[in-house]
Amino acid sequence: MAYHARKAYPMxxxxxxxxxxxxxxxxxxxxxxxxxxxxxxxxREAFMEExxxxxxxxxxxxxxxxxxxxxxxxxxxxxxxxxSADRTPYKTHFAAYMAPGGRRxxxxxxxxxxxxxxxxxxxxxxxxxxPILKKIRQxxxxxxxxxxxxxxxxxxxxxxxxxxxxxxxxVPAGFLSDAPYAEWLKYKDYSVMSHKDESFFTSSxxxxxxxxxxxxxxxxNRFLNASVDEYYGK
Numbered sequence: 001m002a003y004h005a006r007k008a009y010p011m012x013x014x015x016x017x018x019x020x021x022x023x024x025x026x027x028x029x030x031x032x033x034x035x036x037x038x039x040x041x042x043x044r045e046a047f048m049e050e051x052x053x054x055x056x057x058x059x060x061x062x063x064x065x066x067x068x069x070x071x072x073x074x075x076x077x078x079x080x081x082x083x084s085a086d087r088t089p090y091k092t093h094f095a096a097y098m099a100p101g102g103r104r105x106x107x108x109x110x111x112x113x114x115x116x117x118x119x120x121x122x123x124x125x126x127x128x129x130x131p132i133l134k135k136i137r138q139x140x141x142x143x144x145x146x147x148x149x150x151x152x153x154x155x156x157x158x159x160x161x162x163x164x165x166x167x168x169x170x171v172p173a174g175f176l177s178d179a180p181y182a183e184w185l186k187y188k189d190y191s192v193m194s195h196k197d198e199s200f201f202t203s204s205x206x207x208x209x210x211x212x213x214x215x216x217x218x219x220x221n222r223f224l225n226a227s228v229d230e231y232y233g234k
Contacts, residue, residue, distance in 0.1 A: 013046040014201040021092050022116040028088040051096045057211050064100045072102030108221035110214045123217035124191035125224045135231045137185050144181030150219045160192035
């Protein structure tokens with residue numbers, strides 16, 4: 001079912017969202033949250049509308065997102081406490097992952113994260129299942145030059161740098177230790193990240209700037225998603 005906003009929202013409510021999250025960080029308990037539930041629902045719906053607008057714009061250069069609905073992309077604010085030593089019940093960020101299939105997708109996509117003092121944009125493939133990770137590594141071993149050109153592009157590098165996250169200490173089994181692009185083969189994730197000041201998201205042109213950064217991610221996602229497609233026989 002297609003998502004439809006219940007009401008019109010201001011073009012930019014991110015300042016209000018960040019203020020709510022800052023207060024939630026100070027009062028992370030069920031009593032405070034329940035007293036603020038109507039406020040939270042309003043801000044979540046506004047964020048959902050922003051995400052839907054982003055999806056529709058991204059789909060203009062990423063056709064795989066055509067028809068994707070914002071509710072499928074947003075993460076819950078409720079924390080899973082089953083195996084956590086941290087007993088605070090709520091996350092202190094709003095976030096969405098825009099990829100084919102939504103937030104649970106194994107495809108590379110576009111991630112937005114609003115959190116006081118920790119706002120960011122990100123993309124690529126994060127925490128892939130082992131078979132997909134192996135397929136991506138195989139394709140990097142063969143087509144690393146193409147990946148290198150994407151990462152070395154000056155606009156991309158200035159915005160996102162290179163891959164982050166955990167790496168193996170050695171080249172994984174099945175690959176030569178002196179193989180070209182051996183360092184890239186050590187990564188467990190193929191994601192990139194761009195930290196942003198809060199002012200980035202509270203400016204009047206935040207969506208245009210976000211879309212410009214996401215457009216830079218498209219070649220990387222295309223490269224990675226070719227591996228995911230091939231794994232699934234598409």
